[in-house]
Each structure stands twice: as C-alpha cells, then as structure tokens.
Amino acid sequence: MDTLIAARMQMATSMIFHIVFAAIGMVMPFLMITAHYKWIKTGKEHFLALTKAWQKGVAIFFVVGAVSGTMLSFELGLLWPEFMKHAGPIIGMPFSLEGTAFFVEAIAFGFYIYGWKKIKNQWFHWTTGLIVGISGLTSGILVVAANGWMNAPSGFDVIDGIYTNIDPIAALFNDAWFSQALHMSLAAFVAVGFSVGGLHLLQVKKGKNTLLHTTAFKIALTFGSIAAILIPFSGDLAAKDIAVRQPAKLAAMEAHYHTEKGAGLLIGGIIDEEKQEIKYGIKIPNALSFLAFADFDAEVKGLNEFPEDERPPVAITHYSFQIMVGIGSFLMLLGILFLISVKRKALRSKKYFIWAFILATPLGFIALEAGWIVTELGRQPWIINGVMKTKDAVTPIAGMQYSFYLYLIIYLSLSFVVFWLMNRQIKKLNA
Amino acid sequence: MIVIVIAFLFLSILFYLVFGGADFGVGVLEFLSNKKNKIITKRTAYKVIGPVWEANHIWLIICIVILWIGFPIYYNLMVTQLHFPLTLLLVGIIGRGTAFVFRHYDAYQDKSQQLYDKIFEWSSVFAPFFIGITAGSLVSGNMIHPNDVANSDFRTLYLDTWLNPFSILMGFFVTSLFAFTSSIFITGDTQDEEHKYYKKKARRANIAAILFGVALFIEAYISDRFFLSLFLAHKFTFAIFILVTGLIVPLWYFIKKENKLLPRLFLGIQLFLILFVWSYLAFPNLILFKSGTLSILDNTPPDVVYNTLGVALLTAAVFVLPGLYHLFKTFGLISK
Numbered sequence: 001m002d003t004l005i006a007a008r009m010q011m012a013t014s015m016i017f018h019i020v021f022a023a024i025g026m027v028m029p030f031l032m033i034t035a036h037y038k039w040i041k042t043g044k045e046h047f048l049a050l051t052k053a054w055q056k057g058v059a060i061f062f063v064v065g066a067v068s069g070t071m072l073s074f075e076l077g078l079l080w081p082e083f084m085k086h087a088g089p090i091i092g093m094p095f096s097l098e099g100t101a102f103f104v105e106a107i108a109f110g111f112y113i114y115g116w117k118k119i120k121n122q123w124f125h126w127t128t129g130l131i132v133g134i135s136g137l138t139s140g141i142l143v144v145a146a147n148g149w150m151n152a153p154s155g156f157d158v159i160d161g162i163y164t165n166i167d168p169i170a171a172l173f174n175d176a177w178f179s180q181a182l183h184m185s186l187a188a189f190v191a192v193g194f195s196v197g198g199l200h201l202l203q204v205k206k207g208k209n210t211l212l213h214t215t216a217f218k219i220a221l222t223f224g225s226i227a228a229i230l231i232p233f234s235g236d237l238a239a240k241d242i243a244v245r246q247p248a249k250l251a252a253m254e255a256h257y258h259t260e261k262g263a264g265l266l267i268g269g270i271i272d273e274e275k276q277e278i279k280y281g282i283k284i285p286n287a288l289s290f291l292a293f294a295d296f297d298a299e300v301k302g303l304n305e306f307p308e309d310e311r312p313p314v315a316i317t318h319y320s321f322q323i324m325v326g327i328g329s330f331l332m333l334l335g336i337l338f339l340i341s342v343k344r345k346a347l348r349s350k351k352y353f354i355w356a357f358i359l360a361t362p363l364g365f366i367a368l369e370a371g372w373i374v375t376e377l378g379r380q381p382w383i384i385n386g387v388m389k390t391k392d393a394v395t396p397i398a399g400m401q402y403s404f405y406l407y408l409i410i411y412l413s414l415s416f417v418v419f420w421l422m423n424r425q426i427k428k429l430n431a
Numbered sequence: 432m433i434v435i436v437i438a439f440l441f442l443s444i445l446f447y448l449v450f451g452g453a454d455f456g457v458g459v460l461e462f463l464s465n466k467k468n469k470i471i472t473k474r475t476a477y478k479v480i481g482p483v484w485e486a487n488h489i490w491l492i493i494c495i496v497i498l499w500i501g502f503p504i505y506y507n508l509m510v511t512q513l514h515f516p517l518t519l520l521l522v523g524i525i526g527r528g529t530a531f532v533f534r535h536y537d538a539y540q541d542k543s544q545q546l547y548d549k550i551f552e553w554s555s556v557f558a559p560f561f562i563g564i565t566a567g568s569l570v571s572g573n574m575i576h577p578n579d580v581a582n583s584d585f586r587t588l589y590l591d592t593w594l595n596p597f598s599i600l601m602g603f604f605v606t607s608l609f610a611f612t613s614s615i616f617i618t619g620d621t622q623d624e625e626h627k628y629y630k631k632k633a634r635r636a637n638i639a640a641i642l643f644g645v646a647l648f649i650e651a652y653i654s655d656r657f658f659l660s661l662f663l664a665h666k667f668t669f670a671i672f673i674l675v676t677g678l679i680v681p682l683w684y685f686i687k688k689e690n691k692l693l694p695r696l697f698l699g700i701q702l703f704l705i706l707f708v709w710s711y712l713a714f715p716n717l718i719l720f721k722s723g724t725l726s727i728l729d730n731t732p733p734d735v736v737y738n739t740l741g742v743a744l745l746t747a748a749v750f751v752l753p754g755l756y757h758l759f760k761t762f763g764l765i766s767k
Contacts, residue, residue, distance in 0.1 A: 056536050063532040066485065067525050073495055074521050077510035084499060085507045089732035092500025093739055099489065099496050100747035106485040107754040111761070114482040118761060166732060168739040397514055397589060406518075410525060417529070421537055428538035 004391050006400035007079045010407050014072055017411045021065035026140045027192035028058045029133035034219050036126055046212045053429050064418055083383050083393035086163050090156050091149045093168040098142040105135035141181040148176035152245050153384050179241045183234040186227045191364030193224020198361030208430040221338045228335035243292035247301040249378035252317040254288055256302050263288040263300040271315040312380045320373040327367035334360055432741035439744045440497045447490035448702050454480050454487045456613025458555020460632055471625055475617055482762040500740050504730050512592045516564045523558030526550045559609045560602040567601025568593040569718050572657045576723035600647045607639035615698050619691035657719055661712045668708050675704045
C-alpha cells in the first residue's frame, strides 16, 4: 500500500466513524431536552426516566465524538501536512470558532449532567441542556463550512505557488458552506431521529417498558420526520450548487460521460469504468438538465471535458449517490406516514407501520455515509478543488499503512464497545 | 493582534498543563495506588474532575488550532517530525477519555469495570509521558530546521527528534508533575485518612518531579544542549528558577494547614513561572534546532489572519471564561 492510499484509507475510516458520533452528538441533546421539557411540564415519571436514559447515551456519544474529533484534528496535520500548512491561515477560522462552540458545549454539559441536584432552578438546568444542543449543532455547521471551502475554495489567490490575498471571512462564507451545512444538519436529524425511533419501537414490539419506549419513538420521529420531509429541498439546493461549481463531481455522481444538452437522469445501472459504459440503468429524459439547472434543455458537462487525471472515481460516487437519494426518498415517505399517524393513531398498530420503522433504523446513517462519500470522492483528485491535489498534500513519512491499521483497530474497537454499551443501557432500561 | 494570539497560545498551554495535568494526574495516582486505595482514588477522582474533565481537555484543541492557523510553519514541523510521539499521545488520550466515561456510565457495574480501569490507568500514564516527550523534543535541539529536511534521513528526522534521553526524561518529569498537581487538588477535597494518603502521594510525586528535573539539567549538561546555555546566560531567569523552587515551601506549609485553595494557587504560579521562563529565554525562537534558528515570527501569515483569529479568540474568551469559572465554582474546585 503506498503512502497516499494508506493516508486516504485512514482518513476515510476516521471520517466514516466520526460522522456517526458527530451526528448523534448534534441531535441527541435536542431529543433529550424535549423529554426533559415534558417532565418539567407534566411531572410524569417516564419522561424523567427517558431524559436520564438519553442523557447517558448523550454522555457516551459526546465523549466518543469528542475523542474521535480530537483524533481527526491531529490526523489532519499528521496525514496532510502540506494541505494544513497552506489551509490553516485561510480556513482555520471556522475551526477556531468550532473550538469555542465545543468548549461552550463541554461546559454546559458539565452543568447539565452533574447539575440534577446541584442546580436549584430547574429551568436554568434545562437551559444548559439547550446550550449543549445549540453549540453541538453550531460545531457541526462550522466544520462542514470548512469542508465547503475545500469544495469551493475562496478568500485567497495563488500567485506563483504562494497563497496570498488571504481573507478568512470570505473563506468561511464560501459558496458551498450554506447548502452543505443545511443538508448535513437535516441529514443528522433524519439519521438520528429514525435510528433512535426505530430502536425504541423495537422495544415496544418486544413488549418491554411500553410507555417509555412509545414516548421515545414519538419524540425521535417528530424530529426525524420533519427533517426527512425538508431534506429533498436542501439536497436540490446542494445539487444545483455542485452543477455550477464542480461539474466533474456532478458528472461522476450521474456517471455522465459525454457532454449533452437536455441530459437524462440516470437511475441505478452498473458502471464499467474501463469502457465508460452503463448497463441496466433507467434514464429519465431531460431530468438531469432540469434538476441541475432548472432548464430541461440545459447543457450538462460530461467527464469527457476533463483531463483523465482530473476525473473523480465514477462507479463508487454514482452508487453512493444512488443509495443516498434512494434512502432519502424512502425516509421522506415514512416521515409523511408518521405525521399522518399523529392524527390517525390506528396506523401505529399496523404491522407494516411497525416493521417499516424498525427496518429504517440504520438507513439514515447509511444515507449519511453515502452522501459524504459522494462529497469526498467526487472532489478527487483534488484536496482543495482545482488548487491542490490530494497527492501533493500527503505526509512524506513512509509506512503509513501501519498507521492506518492502528487507527482501524482503534475505531473498530471503539464502535464495538459503544454498541455493546448501548445494548446494556437498553437492557437495564427494560429490567 | 499577533501579541494577543501568542498570549492566548501561552494561556491555553498553561491551562492545559494545570487543569489537563490535574486531570491526567488522577489516573497516574490511580495507576500507582494499591488495590484498596484504588477504589478511593476512583471515587475521589470522579467527584473532583467529573464535571470539568471534558472542558479540561479542550485547551489542547485550542492550542492546536492557534498553532495551525497562526503559526503554520511551526505546526507543520511538529506534525511531521514528531509524528510518532503525537500519534502515541493520541492513543493515550483516546484510551483515557473513553475508559473514563465507560466506567462511569456503563449500565452495569460488573467485571468489565476492571478492563476500563486498566485502560484508564495505563493511558493516564501514557498520555502525559508523550506530552512530556513532545515538549522535550521541541527544546532538545534535535529538531531539524526546514532547510535541512531535504538532506536528512528517516532516523534523524522522525526518530532522533524525540527518541533521545532528554525528551524521555522530560516525559517522566511531566508525568510526575501531573501526578503532583493532581494530588494537590485531591488533598484539598479529602479529609482524615484519605487526606493523609494523598498528602503522602503528593510528597512522593513532588520528590519525583524534582529528581527528574535535576536529571534533565544534568543530561543537558552532559549532552551540551543549547537549552542549558540559554538558561545559564540570564541572571534574571536564574532568579525565577530559585523562586519556582522556593514556592514549594509555602505550598507545603498550607497543605499542612489543610488549606484547600492556597496550595492550588501556588502550584498554578509555579507552572506559570516554568512556562514563562522558557518563553522569555527562547522567544522568539521557541523551537530549538540541531542547527540554525527559526523564529515563531518568521514567515507568518498576513495580519488579517491574526486580526480575525484574535477577534475570534477574544469573543470566545467572553463566552468561555465566565462559563468555566461558574462551572469550577459550582462544583467546588475554586471555592471552599
């Protein structure tokens, strides 16, 4: 394994794991304080029990998220020193703000989790929980903004290889930050809402602690469903953005090899990258042009417009994109179904309803991962789109595969332990 | 603005040493405790650091971010030449953070606790050791100047930079220093038997820190390190050195008097002075190289970077510092 591949594998592994922890850290506090709010308002015991149970979950995920975040902040430097050397002064801004948000979150979390007895005013206590949620979400948005800059670099010029005219504010508010941050925040709510809801519904089905688990399902799905219905819009925004800024990424997402006016939207299909052929796919005429440019006859650039060494990998990008969109559409339908069931309670005892939501448990996260694979692989071979190639950013140290194995083992064991701990939490809750 | 940014860097390192240090030190103490006292240490540790431990470690992130944005050349040197100790430090941080939470939040208190404890204790020693190694390497004079990187081999660049007696002694020094910090914190929050026990621990950690400190200077003398000549060249710094050592006397006096806050204050001053002496001596050439110098002020990014970073840090301070103060106060770390 050469250094570049090893470094990329390590980065991918780290991101794949961190995204899960980060999304949970961004969303769970909101579920928790909703239960807490209900407890203060109604005084019903099961709301308190749920709040405390979720609090333990938040604590575990917060720490694992913080630890894997710390790992990433090291890894960025250890793996991509050349990138970091140039990018730091330009795009460090959101990271310094993220550091602050993270700090606020940790302080508020200290108050919240240890404050049940110490803090006399219960609304003040509740507010510290709200601050945990807001700062967690803010952290996520800031980090995604930095990623947006890698896709839509701004706030500097490169003159004779020297990065100059640096403007950190312009870099922070790059063209991609808003659509990416919005899409990611909604995705986090979908993923966490559906998976938490699904897990609790499974317990209801098993007939354990029904009141608590039903309540948990309702709270989680309220957040999840609303986000699932909104997310196609943020996705559309992001796609239109990509069409303008990163035509090569869009072409890879759609396995669109040849420039075409009135291009069709490819659904499914098996890609042969060697022959540049697609088998078994369905094409919806003119739909790609419309979705990308709001014009049925617009020209969509194909991969043929880009030199061989500036094309992203097509097959993985396309498949990931399909998975994301497919799951997103399915969860949107489930979201609508859930909102209908708020009025028509009878729906909720239907077998298909219960099974659909239980099966949806992992789907949001799969879509989230797929979406990030599209974002990251679709930008290749660039680390800073059009400015610096990934191969020019990598560390000079040899033997990086061992580093990759080490991190792989760490992340796998972390995931295993977290999974095991959550299982035990649920067992205890039902005991 | 660059002055403000450097001040924040200094402050973050100091706070990480004091609070992160106390935090790591608890684990070092637990590592060194016998079976019976381990349980006491575990309980006390949770009480003393539980609410603040997460916040304690964010100082490290702030340091990294400031270095990365404001001083990318220094940052780049560290993450390449000190790749190995930093990776190992990271392993320590991961093991510790996760084990701490697992052992306190696991739904059941069963056999798995023993595993969490083992991970917590070992990684609590591991992490400070590599913090020390990293710090030691930066001043060891073994770092390679960017101009010489191209004609240096793997060993000189990535191993000798940190795998040397000076850096390793610094690793031991920092580990014992953290154990000392932590036992000072805990003595303030314990009574009777436990108080006595941690007083004993504090004494031992203090002696260990002094011994490793002396060993560091001896090694620097034998290996003729620039670090030492810098140190001996200034009378003023020598006076501060005497002051740092001398502060041990009132510190122990107030421990004997069972005063909770003053020993913490004196220790804080000591750590401040150690850091201050070093910065004063070396500034602006904060990293020492085998040959050549590189100022922290060389090749810096344009002013606009420091202006935005400075404003961000000042704004952050407005949010973070009062919150942190209240957190510490509410949970009795800086109040009686």
